[in-house]
Ligand SMILES: [Zn+2]
């Protein structure tokens with residue numbers, strides 16, 4: 001069984017996840033650690049559990065989900081994986097940071113790798129189905145594991161809410177279609193880890209989400 005550790009980081013209260021298995025292999029999803037204390041928390045968790053970091057994955061590349069990407073890439077010498085349609089979001093990181101007036105941000109020097117047309121991606125025995133769910137950003141994905149009954153869905157679906165679509169590349173109709181055609185096809189009991197706030201389930205959101213009635 002995979003273990004999911006959630007951290008809430010940076011001024012945007014973004015959720016960063018470390019997913020690990022029994023052999024201590026791990027991946028980091030959306031490393032939003034911005035402050036030194038937050039980076040220390042990640043490092044301490046990795047040290048304490050003696051984890052081997054295999055990769056960084058981005059659900060999407062908004063700044064709040066990648067403040068720590070540069071740091072983790074350098075420190076753990078791994079690759080970053082994103083969807084190619086989100087490269088435009090990724091590449092605007094520095095520009096958006098300066099628009100928000102956020103100092104001390106570092107753009108990764110290493111080029112990201114792209115998810116391929118194969119819907120499954122595997123790091124040791126940590127395997128995800130990569131669901132393409134654009135709308136909040138043009139190349140947004142979610143990481144689903146049927147065996148472990150969860151999906152890490154970034155800023156697509158939230159508890160009783162959905163992602164905003166007023167940022168560059170956002171598209172409301174596309175977001176609704178992504179949720180209905182992809183996320184809502186998963187079993188009702190699937191746990192949804194969100195990019196901000198608490199967890200929910202597919203079944204709960206099908207019943208109670210006012211944006212998807
Ligand atoms: Zn976002």
Ligand SMILES: [Zn+2]
Pocket residue numbers: 012014062064065155195196
């Ligand atoms: Zn976010």
